[in-house]
Amino acid sequence: MVLGAFLWSGDQKPAAAPEAPREALVDVLDGPGGNERVQIDVTLFAPADTPAPAILLAHGFGGSKDDTAAQAKELVRRGFTVLTFSSRGFGRSTGEIALNDPSYEVTDARQLLDWLARQPEVLRDGEGDPRVGVTGGSYGGALSLLLAGTDPRVDAIAPLMTYNDLGQALLPNAASRDRIGGSTPADGATANHGVFKQAWAGMLFSAGSSPQQRSDPRPQAPPPSDGGAGGFRSETINQPLTCGNFTPQVCAAYTEVAQTGQAGQATLDLLDRISPKSVTANIKVPTLLVQGERDTLFGLDQSDANARQISAAGGKVKTIWFAGGHDGASPDLALRERIADWFAFHLGGVPPVPDPGTGFEYDIAGRPQRNGEIPVRTVSAPAYPGVQAERTPRFALQLRGPVTQVVNPPGGSPAATSSLPGVGEVLDAAGSFGRSLARDLPGQVAVFRTDPLASQLLISGTARTRLSVASVPGQPATGDAVLFAKLYDVGPDRQRSLIGNAVSPLHVVDLPADGTPVEVDVALPGVVHPLETGHRLELAVATTDQAYAVPREPAVHRIGLAGDSSVSVPSVRGATTTANTVPVAPLVGIVVIIAAALVAWALSLIRRKSTDDVDPLLADTPLLIAGLTKSYPDKPAAVQDLSIRVERGQIVGLLGPNGAGKTTTLRMLLGLLTPTSGQIRMFGHRLVPGAPVLSRVGSLVETAGFLPHLSGLDNLRYYWAATGRPMLQARFDEVLQIAGLGTAARRPTRTYSQGMKQRLAIAQAMLGLPELLVLDEPTNGLDPPQIHQMREILRRYASTGRTVLVSSHLLAEVEQTCTHVVVMQNGQLVTAGSVADIVSVDGEATFRVDEPEQAAEALRTIEGLGPVETDGDLVHADLAGHSAAVAVNVLVASGIAVHQVGPRRRLEDAFLQLVGEDHR
Helix, strand or coil: CHHHCCCCCCCCCCCCCCCCCEEEEEEEEECCCCCEEEEEEEEEECCCCCCECEEEEECCCCCCHHHHHHHHHHHHHCCCEEEEECCCCCCCCCCCECCCCCCCHHHHHHHHHHHHHCCCCECEEECCEECEEEEEECHHHHHHHHHHCCCCCEEEEEEECCCCCHHHHHCCCCEECCCCCCCCCCCCCCCCCCCCCHHHHHHHHHHCCCCCCCCCCCCCCCCCCCCCCCCCCCCCCCCCHHHCCECHHHHHHHHHHHHHCCCCHHHHHHHHHCCHHHCHHHCCCCEEEEEECCCCCCCHHHHHHHHHHHHHCCCCEEEEEECCCCCCCCCCHHHHHHHHHHHHHHHCCCCCCCCCCCCEEEEEECCCCCCCEEEEEEEEECCCECCCECCCCEEEEECECCCEEEEECHHHCCCCECCCCCCCEEECCCCCEEEECCECCCCCEEEEECCCCCCCEEEEEEEEEEEEEEECCCCCCCCCEEEEEEEEEECCCCCEEEHHHCCEEEEECCCCCCCCCEEEEEEEEEEEEEECCCCEEEEEEECCCCCCCCCCCCEEEEEEECCCCEEEEECCCCEEEEEEEEECHHHCCHHHHHHHHHHHHHHHHHHCCCCCCECHHHCCCCEEEEEEEECCCCCCCCEEEEEEEECCCCEEEEECCCCCCHHHHHHHHCCCCCCCEEEEEECCEECCCCCHHHHHEEEECCCCCCCCCCEHHHHHHHHHHHHCCCHHHCCHHHHHHHHCCHHHHHCEHHHCCHHHHHHHHHHHHHCCCCCEEEEECCCCCCCHHHHHHHHHHHHHHHCCCCEEEEECCCHHHHHHHCCEEEEEECCEEEEEEEHHHHHCCCCEEEEEECCHHHHHHHHCCCCCCCCEEEECCEEEEECCCCCHHHHHHHHHHCCCCEEEEEECCCHHHHHHHHCCCCCC
16 A cells, blocks of 8 residues: 555454543654654554553554554454554644654654553553554554664564665665575665665655644643643744655755765665664564565565564564555455454453464465455465574576667666556456556567476565676766566466566666676565466566666666576475455556556657657647548548647637547547547647657546545555656646645545546646646536536636646536637537637627616617617627627617626527537
């Protein structure tokens, strides 16, 4: 689940009624100096029987204590007192985000333990010492490790889906000139000069980039029940808005890496200080490590490192790899119960449970079934190999393939699609997940293959291989090579599936200019995957990947196999049981993101083959269509000889009966259909499929689909990440403000009404604030108030100087919203012009006046005027070529007050007449 912000739910056995949750704002000293205070927003959940052992429950990055309330209630039903809290800079908590810095978030958590020790609902081991366990997912999981390594009062921890080394997680380098010889299942390389994981890092940074305004500098009285004293920090943060809620140090580090793709020493020192690896040597309390197998943010190697380091320190460690992660499902009810069992055994004070031991378990997910479930088998081993048991068994598979010359294109584009956040598989024809989305680009990849397997082989951990990398004399070279290694499962039908939907970035430095090859050991992504009989492994080494920052300079490299030319595959043996199933339904919305990634990949591939034809005289014209025709064999032309021009600031309504060619026209101007003849120019650029100018266009031409368990904002982040563009260009805050979603943007989309989903779809189309916005039936399924809101959204967007082209059947709304209309019928243009011109084409006008009879008599004095008739306080007149201003002057001269003047016809009347369907 995105950013680790878990929403755990599930049914539990009934128990005694717990106490009502108690909320408080707890004062904590702020930062190393401790001269000021910030406030941490907390909620204390207590069972019926107290005092009880406590659980400090931390949330994921970008979330708040509200995200963990459901899990807190589950733990309360097990007999624990639970404290949830919003970490500094999130929710209602004040202070700046320091990414679990020991001097900030970790110190905050230590002061929360002080507060817990003063609460009567909490069991204590001594004065100021609560009996307490700590757990949390992702960001919260790292906090549990850092707190256990710095505060001896922590009695047990259960970190989930988290990291050991944040530097290696966000700037990984899986290539090492030294041999990688670890004995654990997922031990990876930890080389310097990492490759920036820009898609995930951008999403994380944007989650903390909404600045909190704290403008009252006066000290405040302590809140009730906080047990503290003194005022809290309350001031306006004096730093750039681009830094959001982050400390200046974190902001500077992200800015450096986002702009350069590299981390300087100050950034590396910061990442080391805030990583759990800095304290794992001090963790001696029982530790349950739960890591996801579908996780391109924090892979299995991060859990492996935590297991090795805590075990070496003397800690009692149990490791579980489950069939989920940041790219998949959250821990299910059964796994959450086992986490509660861990605390029940090690904290006591609740009904006793058996010793959960120190074993190792991992899930093997099968192919999705037609009922929407993924069968899961669990393998259980008595201990984690290489730590509490013998080293991990490994099997060598011979690789074959020639030395291949690969190109890093100028600017690093087009780029391969592999490990974008949340994107990995697509529905197959049977409606099941399983077809890999990953695509490598010709000329950018070297491929090596094994023979088909004679028997099944289970991969459970990090495979390894050895590669040879060289520059090509006489070709562009930088002295470095940034590459991306990945393993595919290739079936007898040649269908390829990227195992784990993950890649290993490689940064090989100091390549000799004379072409002498450099050999490196490579740690491939940690995965759990069964290789069936008759299948083979394919090792692909590519020069680009949309999820990572790649060199902008062009270069050519030679990639080959080295050493014994094999891939070493780990396979941990154990007892197998059928554990559970994983529902596919929460993943269905990913298909929309996948489709976006496929489009981005296809466009980038085609872009390389296209030339840009520009007319400088049209550089400021959003859209010009000239002689556009789309025809099919043995059918009437869907669009025939269409020519229109759309200017900046216009809201243009595209009208026509069903079958008029509106949707075909929209698809052609988005590059989804190729015209038979004619041309389309956007901002002077002739449009071809994949043209770069399409990046200036936003569109909604189908019903949008969203991940129901994610917030609206996170859905937008996923969608934007799939485009491969920098997160800072998305303009999330602005599009959400234009769309009018407000605080609802942080709620799960499953709670949205149809109108809110449609506004979110419009916001998605507006990401990056494109200069041309194309919408097909944006008011579908909306009630009148929601339609009114949509009208205001489009007006606000056009008021920024941008252009909107909207297709709609609601003529009254088009009349009130649009400045111009284009009417089509049978694929041809009927008319185009301003709304006022279209509705007044027959010269009839209506006047709202105080004295309608006197007004009618006055108008009849105008020579050559047509029929004049009254209708209540309205006077209708056929001006017969006269301007409305002449008629108004006559009425005013006659002493008649004129309140309103306009065309008599509605747009609907004009439309029906124009398309020959006026049945009146």
